[in-house]
Amino acid sequence: MIVLNGGSSSGKSGIARCLxxxxxxxxxxxxxxxxxxxxxxxxxxxDGGIEFAPDGGVSVGPMFRKLDAAWMEGVxxxxxxxxGVIVDDVFLGxxxxxxxxxxxxxxxxxxWVGVRCERAVAAGREVARGDRVQGMAALQAEVVHQGVVYDxxxxxxxxxxxxxxxxxxTHIRSQA
Amino acid sequence: MIVLNGGSSSGKSGIARCLxxxxxxxxxxxxxxxxxxxxxxxxxxxDGGIEFAPDGGVSVGPMFRKLDAAWMEGVxxxxxxxxGVIVDDVFLGxxxxxxxxxxxxxxxxxxWVGVRCERAVAAGREVARGDRVQGMAALQAEVVHQGVVYDxxxxxxxxxxxxxxxxxxTHIRSQA
Amino acid sequence: MIVLNGGSSSGKSGIARCLxxxxxxxxxxxxxxxxxxxxxxxxxxxDGGIEFAPDGGVSVGPMFRKLDAAWMEGVxxxxxxxxGVIVDDVFLGxxxxxxxxxxxxxxxxxxWVGVRCERAVAAGREVARGDRVQGMAALQAEVVHQGVVYDxxxxxxxxxxxxxxxxxxTHIRSQA
Amino acid sequence: MIVLNGGSSSGKSGIARCLxxxxxxxxxxxxxxxxxxxxxxxxxxxDGGIEFAPDGGVSVGPMFRKLDAAWMEGVxxxxxxxxGVIVDDVFLGxxxxxxxxxxxxxxxxxxWVGVRCERAVAAGREVARGDRVQGMAALQAEVVHQGVVYDxxxxxxxxxxxxxxxxxxTHIRSQA
Numbered sequence: 001m002i003v004l005n006g007g008s009s010s011g012k013s014g015i016a017r018c019l020x021x022x023x024x025x026x027x028x029x030x031x032x033x034x035x036x037x038x039x040x041x042x043x044x045x046x047d048g049g050i051e052f053a054p055d056g057g058v059s060v061g062p063m064f065r066k067l068d069a070a071w072m073e074g075v076x077x078x079x080x081x082x083x084g085v086i087v088d089d090v091f092l093g094x095x096x097x098x099x100x101x102x103x104x105x106x107x108x109x110x111x112w113v114g115v116r117c118e119r120a121v122a123a124g125r126e127v128a129r130g131d132r133v134q135g136m137a138a139l140q141a142e143v144v145h146q147g148v149v150y151d152x153x154x155x156x157x158x159x160x161x162x163x164x165x166x167x168x169x170t171h172i173r174s175q176a
Numbered sequence: 177m178i179v180l181n182g183g184s185s186s187g188k189s190g191i192a193r194c195l196x197x198x199x200x201x202x203x204x205x206x207x208x209x210x211x212x213x214x215x216x217x218x219x220x221x222x223d224g225g226i227e228f229a230p231d232g233g234v235s236v237g238p239m240f241r242k243l244d245a246a247w248m249e250g251v252x253x254x255x256x257x258x259x260g261v262i263v264d265d266v267f268l269g270x271x272x273x274x275x276x277x278x279x280x281x282x283x284x285x286x287x288w289v290g291v292r293c294e295r296a297v298a299a300g301r302e303v304a305r306g307d308r309v310q311g312m313a314a315l316q317a318e319v320v321h322q323g324v325v326y327d328x329x330x331x332x333x334x335x336x337x338x339x340x341x342x343x344x345x346t347h348i349r350s351q352a
Numbered sequence: 353m354i355v356l357n358g359g360s361s362s363g364k365s366g367i368a369r370c371l372x373x374x375x376x377x378x379x380x381x382x383x384x385x386x387x388x389x390x391x392x393x394x395x396x397x398x399d400g401g402i403e404f405a406p407d408g409g410v411s412v413g414p415m416f417r418k419l420d421a422a423w424m425e426g427v428x429x430x431x432x433x434x435x436g437v438i439v440d441d442v443f444l445g446x447x448x449x450x451x452x453x454x455x456x457x458x459x460x461x462x463x464w465v466g467v468r469c470e471r472a473v474a475a476g477r478e479v480a481r482g483d484r485v486q487g488m489a490a491l492q493a494e495v496v497h498q499g500v501v502y503d504x505x506x507x508x509x510x511x512x513x514x515x516x517x518x519x520x521x522t523h524i525r526s527q528a
Numbered sequence: 529m530i531v532l533n534g535g536s537s538s539g540k541s542g543i544a545r546c547l548x549x550x551x552x553x554x555x556x557x558x559x560x561x562x563x564x565x566x567x568x569x570x571x572x573x574x575d576g577g578i579e580f581a582p583d584g585g586v587s588v589g590p591m592f593r594k595l596d597a598a599w600m601e602g603v604x605x606x607x608x609x610x611x612g613v614i615v616d617d618v619f620l621g622x623x624x625x626x627x628x629x630x631x632x633x634x635x636x637x638x639x640w641v642g643v644r645c646e647r648a649v650a651a652g653r654e655v656a657r658g659d660r661v662q663g664m665a666a667l668q669a670e671v672v673h674q675g676v677v678y679d680x681x682x683x684x685x686x687x688x689x690x691x692x693x694x695x696x697x698t699h700i701r702s703q704a
Contacts, residue, residue, distance in 0.1 A: 014656035020216035021655050026225075026239050028214045028247065038204045040196035041482045049202075063202050070259030071204065077253030083246030124690035127549050128542035130393045158686075162652035190480035197479050217658045300514035303373050304366035306569045334510075338476035372568035378577075378591050380566045380599065390556045392548035401554075415554050422611030423556065429605030435598030 001079045001108050002027075002168065003101060004088040005148060006115030007140030008056075009126040011156035011164070012088035015115060018165030019086055023172070027084035035071050039064070056135020058092060072104045079108050088115075090140060095147030111175075113168055114145055114153040121157050177255045177284050178203075178344065179277060180264040181324060182291030183316030184232075185302040187332035187340070188264035191291060194341030195262055199348070203260035211247050215240070232311020234268060248280045255284050264291075266316060271323030287351075289344055290321055290329040297333050353431045353460050354379075354520065355453060356440040357500060358467030359492030360408075361478040363508035363516070364440035367467060370517030371438055375524070379436035387423050391416070408487020410444060424456045431460050440467075442492060447499030463527075465520055466497055466505040473509050529607045529636050530555075530696065531629060532616040533676060534643030535668030536584075537654040539684035539692070540616035543643060546693030547614055551700070555612035563599050567592070584663020586620060600632045607636050616643075618668060623675030639703075641696055642673055642681040649685050 002019065004012045016029040036043075036050065043049035048061035060068070079085040091097035098112070117125075122137035152171050154164035178195065180188045192205040212219075212226065219225035224237035236244070255261040267273035274288070293301075298313035328347050330340035354371065356364045368381040388395075388402065395401035400413035412420070431437040443449035450464070469477075474489035504523050506516035530547065532540045544557040564571075564578065571577035576589035588596070607613040619625035626640070645653075650665035680699050682692035 011656075014653075017217070017658040018652070018656050020658075021218065026216050026219055026243060028243055029216075030214055034210060034214065038206055038210065040202050040205075041193070042197065043202060067202060067204055067259050070254045070257035073257035074250040074252075074254030076250075078246045078250030081246035081249035083243050121688060124546070124688050125542075128539075128546050128689040130545040130548075160649060160652050161656040187480075190477075193482040194476070194480050196482075297512060300370070300512050301366075304363075304370050304513040306369040306372075336473060336476050337480040369569070373570065378568050378571055378595060380595055381568075382566055386562060386566065390558055390562065392554050392557075393545070394549065395554060419554060419556055419611050422606045422609035425609035426602040426604075426606030428602075430598045430602030433598035433601035435595050 001084070001105060001110045002086045002113060002172075003105075003110060004086065004113050004115050005091045005098070005144060006088075006117065007122060007137055007142075007144050008090060008132060009122045009129065009137035010115045010117040010141070011125075011161050012115050014161035015154070015156070015164050015168070016086045016088050018162045019168060022162075022165050022169045023084065025084055027086050028078060029086045029088070030075055031088040032090055035068065038071070039067060043067075052133045052136070054133070054135075056133050056137070056139045058136065058140075060092070069100075072101065076104045076108065079105070091144045091148055092140070094143060094145070097144075098148050111152065111168070111172060112148075112150045114148065114150040115164070116145065116153060116155040116157070117141065118157040177260070177281060177286045178262045178289060178348075179281075179286060180262065180289050180291050181267045181274070181320060182264075182293065183298060183313055183318075183320050184266060184308060185298045185305065185313035186291045186293040186317070187301075187337050188291050190337035191330070191332070191340050191344070192262045192264050194338045195344060198338075198341050198345045199260065201260055203262050204254060205262045205264070206251055206254075207264035208266055211244065214247070215243060219243075228309045228312070230309070230311075232309050232313070232315045234312065234316075236268070245276075248277065252280045252284065255281070267320045267324055268316070270319060270321070273320075274324050287328065287344070287348060288324075288326045290324065290326040291340070292321065292329060292331040292333070293317065294333040353436070353457060353462045354438045354465060354524075355457075355462060356438065356465050356467050357443045357450070357496060358440075358469065359474060359489055359494075359496050360442060360484060361474045361481065361489040362467045362469040362493070363477075363513050364467050366513035367506070367508075367516050367520070368438045368440050370514045371520060374514075374517050374521045375436065377436055379438050380430065381438045381440070382427055383440035384442055387420065390423070391419055395419075404485045404488070406485070406487075408485050408489070408491045410488065410492075412444070421452075424453065428456045428460065431457070443496045443500055444492070446495060446497070449496075450500045463504065463520070463524060464500075464502045466500065466502040467516070468497065468505060468507040468509070469493065470509040529612070529633060529638045530614045530641060530700075531633075531638055532614065532641050532643050533619045533626070533672060534616075534645065535650060535665060535670075535672050536618060536660060537650045537657065537665040538643045538645040538669070539653075539689050540643050542689035543682070543684070543692050543696070544614045544616050546690045547696060550690075550693050550697045551612065553612055555614050556606060557614045557616070558603055559616040560618055563596065566599070567595055571595075580661045580664070582661070582663075584661050584665070584667045586664065586668075588620070597628075600629065604632045604636065607633070619672045619676055620668070622672065625672075626676045639680065639696070639700060640676075640678045642676065642678040643692070644673065644681060644683040644685070645669065646685040
């Protein structure tokens with residue numbers, strides 16, 4: 001099980017897809033985007049759901065958190081059932097977010113990977129994508145790593161997603 | 177937990193989204209499309225993965241089945257963790273597919289819903305979508321229901337997705 | 353050249369894709385969605401651009417109108433260059449919108465098609481799609497047809513997109 | 529009018545979106561992806577249409593070329609009507625492709641921009657995207673630039689899309 005944590009537009013899903021291409025067995029990739037996709041459309045912008053402020057701020061309420069917690073249990077069960085699982089997430093709560101995952105993933109062999117990207121570069125990639133609320137990348141770039149403990153950190157500022165993925169794959173092989 | 181089974185282009189995901197809108201609490205919706213999205217790109221068209229023949233035939237191999245089985249455990253765990261879960265699937269194996277789900281969902285309160293659509297109408301909607309291998313809708317329209325036992329069946333041939341969803345929601349309320 | 357006019361979620365793009373499948377030659381399909389896709393992301397929600405109010409209301413400003421007018425000239429030139437062109441639009445201004453197209457398409461052989469759908473049914477399909485501002489379908493269902501003159505009208509309330517497309521194709525054949 | 533030419537996964541559309549963000553007026557962005565989207569689904573993989581070989585090779589037939597030529601006239605007319613237009617294309621025919629555009633764009637003020645990306649890096653980004661036929665990026669990386677004459681060249685190998693866009697915008701300002 002691999003957990004990728006990084007801010008919006010730091011390059012997590014690109015790395016996840018490259019990992020799926022370079023790892024020897026087929027792995028499933030889930031992420032916070034697929035979770036939001038699975039939620040009712042009405043959760044976006046509603047009280048208790050998830051709100052994207054015009055400045056890029058993201059706040060989540062109790063309903064979001066409830067579904068999120070259940071989804072995390074599902075991700076853990078998928079891994080326990082024997083599938084390789086890559087999950088990408090945005091630890092809005094820093095260390096507290098990691099602790100929630102640690103509890104859910106107890107007993108599983110987890111590789112914690114920090115995906116860093118310099119704030120200005122991530123903000124530029126957000127513009128190039130064109131499909132995100134502008135400002136999220138900058139606001140999340142550092143805060144999501146606060147107090148989080150990693151086995152490995154990669155930085156997409158000057159390193160391609162495929163190279164980051166190869167470093168992670170090498171690390172996994174060396175642990176096996 | 178609600179399981180929607182029907183052929184390609186029978187209208188399952190439209191019903192799932194309407195259910196998310198009409199059910200009182202927020203439910204998560206997963207489906208075979210989100211599973212394929214989570215798999216490595218290389219699973220499509222590969223031995224052991226999933227192959228879409230030009231005539232609309234779909235065949236899955238052992239690697240697909242392994243990831244599929246793990247994903248089903250994850251869906252079950254999400255529901256056991258307390259989230260309302262709607263899953264849409266295509267029971268390519270008919271009754272055998274249902275039995276696999278029944279085993280995984282043991283102990284959960286499940287509503288089995290058959291989503292039917294006349295073959296010719298589903299085939300026409302496949303053309304209107306424009307993003308599917310042509311022929312799947314016709315090939316799957318009846319075979320996916322063979323030997324499957326439902327609590328409720330809806331037919332999108334002449335009934336809108338929202339009306340189907342409301343019938344399902346009424347059924348759930350009457351059971352509560 | 354075929355112009356399809358109808359409210360949001362009335363089924364215009366499904367009919368366009370079916371027309372592409374049933375017409376003898378290959379036709380290009382453009383629409384208001386592809387225009388918005390071609391605009392800067394910042395046009396959405398900005399003064400002078402296009403605003404989607406929470407109740408489904410849509411208002412466009414001078415910058416939107418300027419790009420829209422230039423895009424219409426491009427659509428006309430594509431048809432004049434000899435390609436079959438299907439365009440789907442939402443005549444927010446009713447007859448005035450049609451007059452703008454008539455001016456731009458002067459000299460071209462145009463089939464004007466009204467795509468109707470009962471307000472409540474279109475609103476339900478908007479829920480089933482899950483990717484549109486709720487309320488647009490109901491607000492636009494009738495107003496976009498006010499004062500507009502058609503060669504042919506289809507109604508997707510009880511008729512499938514493919515059947516509507518076949519009626520349009522038959523009409524074209526009978527005119528040829 | 530800005531024409532961006534580069535191989536698949538060289539970063540053209542990211543640059544186009546950044547240009548839309550940094551240029552003072554609103555510009556429309558069209559590209560070969562939007563053209564393919566506008567074509568009938570049946571054009572993909574058909575004789576006379578466009579074929580993507582498993583090794584990443586792309587070949588186009590007479591029907592594709594006919595629609596392509598008409599679409600180019602439409603792009604030119606949009607620019608002539610007064611809108612700023614950014615078009616991204618893949619000059620599979622090198623200098624011959626440029627000549628076709630030059631003919632269509634006659635009389636317009638055009639900035640020709642080459643978007644380069646080292647073959648291996650583009651191939652890696654193709655893996656990270658996960659939605660393209662693998663191999664296109666490598667096959668197209670150099671051949672699309674053969675004999676093409678540019679006003680400006682950018683290289684996304686080590687330069688971010690936003691920085692490339694800013695260089696292009698500065699060039700435009702200096703010409704004005």
